[in-house]
Amino acid sequence: MSELFSLDGRVALVTGASRGLGFAMAKALAENGATVIVNARDPAALSAAAERIGAEALPFDVTDAAISRASLEGIVERHGRLDILVNNAGIQHRSPLVKWQDEDFNHVIAVNLSACFRMIRDAVRLMLPNKFGRIINTGSVAAILGRPTIHAYVAAKAGLHGLTRSTAAELGRHGITVNAIAPGYFATELNTALMSDETFTKWVEARTPAGRWAQPEELGGAVVFLASDAADYVNGHVLAVDGGLSVSL
Numbered sequence: 001m002s003e004l005f006s007l008d009g010r011v012a013l014v015t016g017a018s019r020g021l022g023f024a025m026a027k028a029l030a031e032n033g034a035t036v037i038v039n040a041r042d043p044a045a046l047s048a049a050a051e052r053i054g055a056e057a058l059p060f061d062v063t064d065a066a067i068s069r070a071s072l073e074g075i076v077e078r079h080g081r082l083d084i085l086v087n088n089a090g091i092q093h094r095s096p097l098v099k100w101q102d103e104d105f106n107h108v109i110a111v112n113l114s115a116c117f118r119m120i121r122d123a124v125r126l127m128l129p130n131k132f133g134r135i136i137n138t139g140s141v142a143a144i145l146g147r148p149t150i151h152a153y154v155a156a157k158a159g160l161h162g163l164t165r166s167t168a169a170e171l172g173r174h175g176i177t178v179n180a181i182a183p184g185y186f187a188t189e190l191n192t193a194l195m196s197d198e199t200f201t202k203w204v205e206a207r208t209p210a211g212r213w214a215q216p217e218e219l220g221g222a223v224v225f226l227a228s229d230a231a232d233y234v235n236g237h238v239l240a241v242d243g244g245l246s247v248s249l
Protein backbone atom coordinates (compact mmCIF):
# COMPACT_ATOMS: atom_id res chain seq x y z
CA MET A 1 0.00 0.00 0.00
CA SER A 2 2.81 2.44 0.86
CA GLU A 3 4.06 2.05 -2.76
CA LEU A 4 0.86 3.73 -3.86
CA PHE A 5 1.81 6.90 -1.98
CA SER A 6 5.50 6.86 -2.83
CA LEU A 7 6.83 9.91 -4.68
CA ASP A 8 10.24 8.38 -5.42
CA GLY A 9 11.66 9.80 -8.65
CA ARG A 10 9.12 12.64 -8.84
CA VAL A 11 10.20 16.28 -9.13
CA ALA A 12 7.98 18.82 -7.37
CA LEU A 13 7.84 22.62 -7.22
CA VAL A 14 5.95 24.25 -4.33
CA THR A 15 5.39 28.02 -4.57
CA GLY A 16 5.14 30.13 -1.43
CA ALA A 17 7.03 27.48 0.52
CA SER A 18 9.36 29.43 2.82
CA ARG A 19 6.86 29.09 5.69
CA GLY A 20 3.29 28.16 6.56
CA LEU A 21 1.27 25.75 4.45
CA GLY A 22 3.67 25.73 1.49
CA PHE A 23 6.58 24.72 3.72
CA ALA A 24 4.53 21.99 5.40
CA MET A 25 3.43 20.59 2.02
CA ALA A 26 6.98 20.72 0.63
CA LYS A 27 8.22 18.84 3.71
CA ALA A 28 5.57 16.14 3.30
CA LEU A 29 6.40 15.69 -0.40
CA ALA A 30 10.14 15.43 0.40
CA GLU A 31 9.50 12.93 3.21
CA ASN A 32 7.62 10.74 0.74
CA GLY A 33 10.50 10.62 -1.72
CA ALA A 34 10.07 13.58 -4.08
CA THR A 35 12.88 15.86 -5.15
CA VAL A 36 11.47 19.17 -3.95
CA ILE A 37 12.10 22.71 -5.17
CA VAL A 38 10.74 25.45 -2.90
CA ASN A 39 9.86 28.97 -4.02
CA ALA A 40 9.14 32.32 -2.32
CA ARG A 41 10.44 35.89 -2.77
CA ASP A 42 12.76 36.41 0.22
CA PRO A 43 15.93 34.44 -0.70
CA ALA A 44 17.35 34.24 2.84
CA ALA A 45 14.18 32.86 4.44
CA LEU A 46 13.75 30.49 1.50
CA SER A 47 17.30 29.10 1.71
CA ALA A 48 16.87 28.45 5.43
CA ALA A 49 13.56 26.66 4.80
CA ALA A 50 15.02 24.62 1.92
CA GLU A 51 17.94 23.50 4.06
CA ARG A 52 15.62 22.20 6.79
CA ILE A 53 13.99 19.72 4.40
CA GLY A 54 16.77 19.01 1.90
CA ALA A 55 15.03 20.94 -0.88
CA GLU A 56 16.39 23.25 -3.59
CA ALA A 57 15.62 26.97 -3.15
CA LEU A 58 14.30 28.80 -6.21
CA PRO A 59 13.47 32.41 -5.25
CA PHE A 60 11.20 34.35 -7.61
CA ASP A 61 8.04 36.42 -7.54
CA VAL A 62 5.16 34.46 -9.06
CA THR A 63 3.70 37.72 -10.45
CA ASP A 64 6.73 38.07 -12.75
CA ALA A 65 5.58 36.12 -15.81
CA ALA A 66 8.94 35.90 -17.60
CA ILE A 67 10.94 34.85 -14.53
CA SER A 68 8.28 32.32 -13.50
CA ARG A 69 8.40 30.69 -16.92
CA ALA A 70 12.21 30.65 -17.03
CA SER A 71 12.27 29.19 -13.51
CA LEU A 72 10.00 26.32 -14.55
CA GLU A 73 12.15 25.64 -17.62
CA GLY A 74 15.27 25.72 -15.45
CA ILE A 75 13.85 22.93 -13.26
CA VAL A 76 13.51 20.67 -16.30
CA GLU A 77 17.03 21.59 -17.44
CA ARG A 78 18.50 20.69 -14.02
CA HIS A 79 16.30 17.72 -13.05
CA GLY A 80 15.14 16.37 -16.42
CA ARG A 81 11.43 16.71 -15.62
CA LEU A 82 8.72 18.45 -13.63
CA ASP A 83 6.01 16.14 -12.27
CA ILE A 84 4.25 18.06 -9.51
CA LEU A 85 3.34 21.74 -9.23
CA VAL A 86 1.81 23.01 -5.99
CA ASN A 87 0.42 26.50 -6.67
CA ASN A 88 0.41 27.77 -3.12
CA ALA A 89 1.83 31.32 -2.96
CA GLY A 90 -0.93 33.60 -1.72
CA ILE A 91 -1.54 36.86 0.09
CA GLN A 92 -4.36 38.50 2.01
CA HIS A 93 -5.67 42.07 2.17
CA ARG A 94 -8.40 43.14 4.60
CA SER A 95 -10.43 46.33 4.32
CA PRO A 96 -14.07 47.45 4.51
CA LEU A 97 -15.48 47.39 0.96
CA VAL A 98 -15.73 51.17 0.53
CA LYS A 99 -12.07 51.61 1.44
CA TRP A 100 -10.73 49.05 -1.04
CA GLN A 101 -8.34 50.56 -3.62
CA ASP A 102 -8.23 49.15 -7.16
CA GLU A 103 -4.50 48.45 -6.88
CA ASP A 104 -4.98 46.38 -3.71
CA PHE A 105 -7.72 44.33 -5.38
CA ASN A 106 -5.62 43.82 -8.51
CA HIS A 107 -2.55 42.81 -6.52
CA VAL A 108 -4.37 40.05 -4.64
CA ILE A 109 -5.85 38.76 -7.91
CA ALA A 110 -2.39 38.89 -9.54
CA VAL A 111 -0.76 36.71 -6.85
CA ASN A 112 -3.64 34.41 -5.90
CA LEU A 113 -5.19 33.81 -9.34
CA SER A 114 -3.43 35.19 -12.45
CA ALA A 115 -0.04 33.81 -11.39
CA CYS A 116 -1.62 30.38 -10.81
CA PHE A 117 -3.07 30.43 -14.32
CA ARG A 118 0.33 31.20 -15.86
CA MET A 119 2.15 28.67 -13.69
CA ILE A 120 -0.32 25.94 -14.70
CA ARG A 121 -0.05 26.84 -18.40
CA ASP A 122 3.74 27.01 -18.40
CA ALA A 123 4.17 23.87 -16.27
CA VAL A 124 1.77 21.92 -18.49
CA ARG A 125 3.85 22.79 -21.56
CA LEU A 126 6.71 20.96 -19.83
CA MET A 127 4.55 18.06 -18.56
CA LEU A 128 2.78 17.23 -21.84
CA PRO A 129 5.74 15.42 -23.47
CA ASN A 130 5.86 13.03 -20.45
CA LYS A 131 2.07 12.49 -20.47
CA PHE A 132 2.22 12.90 -16.70
CA GLY A 133 1.60 15.73 -14.29
CA ARG A 134 0.05 16.53 -10.92
CA ILE A 135 -1.09 20.09 -10.30
CA ILE A 136 -2.39 20.98 -6.86
CA ASN A 137 -3.79 24.44 -6.18
CA THR A 138 -4.19 25.83 -2.68
CA GLY A 139 -7.78 27.03 -2.71
CA SER A 140 -9.72 27.97 0.40
CA VAL A 141 -12.91 27.49 2.30
CA ALA A 142 -13.28 31.20 1.40
CA ALA A 143 -13.84 30.13 -2.22
CA ILE A 144 -17.24 28.76 -1.25
CA LEU A 145 -18.16 30.86 1.79
CA GLY A 146 -18.00 34.65 1.75
CA ARG A 147 -16.52 36.75 4.52
CA PRO A 148 -16.54 40.52 5.07
CA THR A 149 -13.44 42.62 4.16
CA ILE A 150 -11.51 39.99 2.14
CA HIS A 151 -13.25 40.62 -1.20
CA ALA A 152 -10.30 40.08 -3.56
CA TYR A 153 -9.23 36.96 -1.69
CA VAL A 154 -12.69 35.38 -1.93
CA ALA A 155 -12.92 36.30 -5.64
CA ALA A 156 -9.45 34.95 -6.40
CA LYS A 157 -9.95 31.67 -4.54
CA ALA A 158 -13.36 31.11 -6.17
CA GLY A 159 -11.62 31.72 -9.50
CA LEU A 160 -8.90 29.24 -8.59
CA HIS A 161 -11.45 26.53 -7.81
CA GLY A 162 -12.99 27.22 -11.22
CA LEU A 163 -9.60 27.15 -12.94
CA THR A 164 -8.96 23.80 -11.24
CA ARG A 165 -12.07 22.40 -12.93
CA SER A 166 -11.51 23.90 -16.41
CA THR A 167 -7.89 22.76 -16.59
CA ALA A 168 -8.77 19.32 -15.18
CA ALA A 169 -11.37 18.92 -17.92
CA GLU A 170 -8.83 19.76 -20.61
CA LEU A 171 -5.79 17.92 -19.30
CA GLY A 172 -7.18 14.60 -18.04
CA ARG A 173 -6.64 12.93 -21.41
CA HIS A 174 -2.98 13.89 -21.27
CA GLY A 175 -2.22 12.12 -17.99
CA ILE A 176 -2.26 15.39 -16.07
CA THR A 177 -4.58 15.90 -13.10
CA VAL A 178 -5.47 19.23 -11.53
CA ASN A 179 -6.95 19.29 -8.04
CA ALA A 180 -7.27 21.82 -5.24
CA ILE A 181 -6.97 21.67 -1.49
CA ALA A 182 -9.33 23.99 0.39
CA PRO A 183 -7.90 24.64 3.85
CA GLY A 184 -9.99 26.00 6.69
CA TYR A 185 -8.37 28.07 9.45
CA PHE A 186 -4.66 27.21 9.80
CA ALA A 187 -2.27 28.82 12.27
CA THR A 188 0.13 30.61 9.88
CA GLU A 189 1.58 34.09 9.41
CA LEU A 190 -1.20 34.91 6.93
CA ASN A 191 -3.62 34.75 9.87
CA THR A 192 -1.50 36.52 12.49
CA ALA A 193 -4.05 39.32 12.81
CA LEU A 194 -6.88 36.82 13.37
CA MET A 195 -5.00 34.53 15.76
CA SER A 196 -4.09 37.39 18.08
CA ASP A 197 -7.77 38.34 18.29
CA GLU A 198 -9.22 36.33 21.18
CA THR A 199 -12.81 36.86 20.06
CA PHE A 200 -11.99 35.58 16.58
CA THR A 201 -10.17 32.53 17.94
CA LYS A 202 -13.16 31.69 20.12
CA TRP A 203 -15.34 32.02 17.02
CA VAL A 204 -13.08 29.63 15.02
CA GLU A 205 -13.21 27.09 17.86
CA ALA A 206 -16.99 27.31 18.07
CA ARG A 207 -17.61 27.42 14.30
CA THR A 208 -15.29 24.53 13.35
CA PRO A 209 -16.53 21.02 14.23
CA ALA A 210 -12.91 20.07 15.03
CA GLY A 211 -13.04 22.81 17.71
CA ARG A 212 -9.61 24.35 17.00
CA TRP A 213 -7.24 26.00 14.53
CA ALA A 214 -5.36 23.51 12.32
CA GLN A 215 -1.58 23.13 12.23
CA PRO A 216 0.21 23.37 8.81
CA GLU A 217 1.47 19.74 9.04
CA GLU A 218 -2.16 18.63 8.84
CA LEU A 219 -2.11 19.37 5.08
CA GLY A 220 0.67 16.84 4.47
CA GLY A 221 -1.52 13.79 3.91
CA ALA A 222 -3.79 15.59 1.44
CA VAL A 223 -0.97 16.90 -0.76
CA VAL A 224 0.89 13.57 -0.78
CA PHE A 225 -2.33 11.75 -1.72
CA LEU A 226 -3.14 14.13 -4.60
CA ALA A 227 0.46 14.01 -5.88
CA SER A 228 0.71 10.21 -5.70
CA ASP A 229 -0.41 7.29 -7.86
CA ALA A 230 -3.18 6.73 -5.28
CA ALA A 231 -4.98 9.72 -6.86
CA ASP A 232 -4.55 8.68 -10.52
CA TYR A 233 -8.29 8.92 -11.18
CA VAL A 234 -8.95 11.96 -8.97
CA ASN A 235 -9.23 15.01 -11.22
CA GLY A 236 -10.87 18.42 -10.81
CA HIS A 237 -11.61 17.73 -7.15
CA VAL A 238 -11.52 20.27 -4.33
CA LEU A 239 -10.43 18.48 -1.16
CA ALA A 240 -11.55 20.39 1.93
CA VAL A 241 -9.13 20.14 4.86
CA ASP A 242 -11.14 22.33 7.20
CA GLY A 243 -12.12 20.28 10.25
CA GLY A 244 -15.68 20.15 8.89
CA LEU A 245 -16.17 23.93 8.71
CA SER A 246 -17.58 24.02 5.17
CA VAL A 247 -20.23 21.37 5.79
CA SER A 248 -21.66 22.70 9.02
CA LEU A 249 -23.73 25.64 10.22
Ligand SMILES: NC(=O)c1ccc[n+]([C@@H]2O[C@H](COP(=O)([O-])OP(=O)(O)OC[C@H]3O[C@@H](n4cnc5c(N)ncnc54)[C@H](OP(=O)(O)O)[C@@H]3O)[C@@H](O)[C@H]2O)c1
Pocket residue numbers: 015016017018019020021022039040041042043045060061062063088089090091111138139140141182183184185186187188189190191
Ligand atom coordinates in the same frame (compact mmCIF):
# COMPACT_ATOMS: atom_id res chain seq x y z
N1 LIG B 1 -3.52 29.88 6.61
C1 LIG B 1 -4.77 29.57 6.32
O1 LIG B 1 -5.61 29.40 7.21
C2 LIG B 1 -5.20 29.40 4.90
C3 LIG B 1 -6.50 28.98 4.65
C4 LIG B 1 -6.91 28.79 3.34
C5 LIG B 1 -6.03 29.00 2.30
N2 LIG B 1 -4.77 29.43 2.56
C6 LIG B 1 -3.86 29.62 1.43
O2 LIG B 1 -2.68 28.88 1.63
C7 LIG B 1 -1.59 29.51 0.96
C8 LIG B 1 -0.46 29.70 1.94
O3 LIG B 1 -0.93 30.47 3.02
P1 LIG B 1 -0.11 30.60 4.40
O4 LIG B 1 -1.13 30.75 5.44
O5 LIG B 1 0.89 29.52 4.50
O6 LIG B 1 0.59 32.02 4.15
P2 LIG B 1 1.96 32.62 4.68
O7 LIG B 1 2.38 31.99 5.96
O8 LIG B 1 1.80 34.09 4.62
O9 LIG B 1 3.02 32.16 3.54
C9 LIG B 1 2.90 32.66 2.25
C10 LIG B 1 4.07 32.18 1.42
O10 LIG B 1 3.93 32.72 0.08
C11 LIG B 1 5.12 33.43 -0.28
N3 LIG B 1 4.73 34.47 -1.23
C12 LIG B 1 3.90 35.53 -1.03
N4 LIG B 1 3.80 36.26 -2.14
C13 LIG B 1 4.57 35.66 -3.08
C14 LIG B 1 4.88 35.93 -4.43
N5 LIG B 1 4.39 37.01 -5.06
N6 LIG B 1 5.72 35.10 -5.10
C15 LIG B 1 6.23 34.01 -4.48
N7 LIG B 1 5.97 33.69 -3.20
C16 LIG B 1 5.15 34.51 -2.51
C17 LIG B 1 5.68 33.91 1.07
O11 LIG B 1 7.07 34.18 1.05
P3 LIG B 1 7.67 35.64 0.60
O12 LIG B 1 6.89 36.67 1.37
O13 LIG B 1 9.13 35.58 0.93
O14 LIG B 1 7.45 35.73 -0.87
C18 LIG B 1 5.41 32.67 1.92
O15 LIG B 1 6.39 31.67 1.66
C19 LIG B 1 -2.15 30.80 0.38
O16 LIG B 1 -2.52 30.60 -0.98
C20 LIG B 1 -3.39 31.04 1.23
O17 LIG B 1 -4.34 31.82 0.56
C21 LIG B 1 -4.33 29.64 3.84
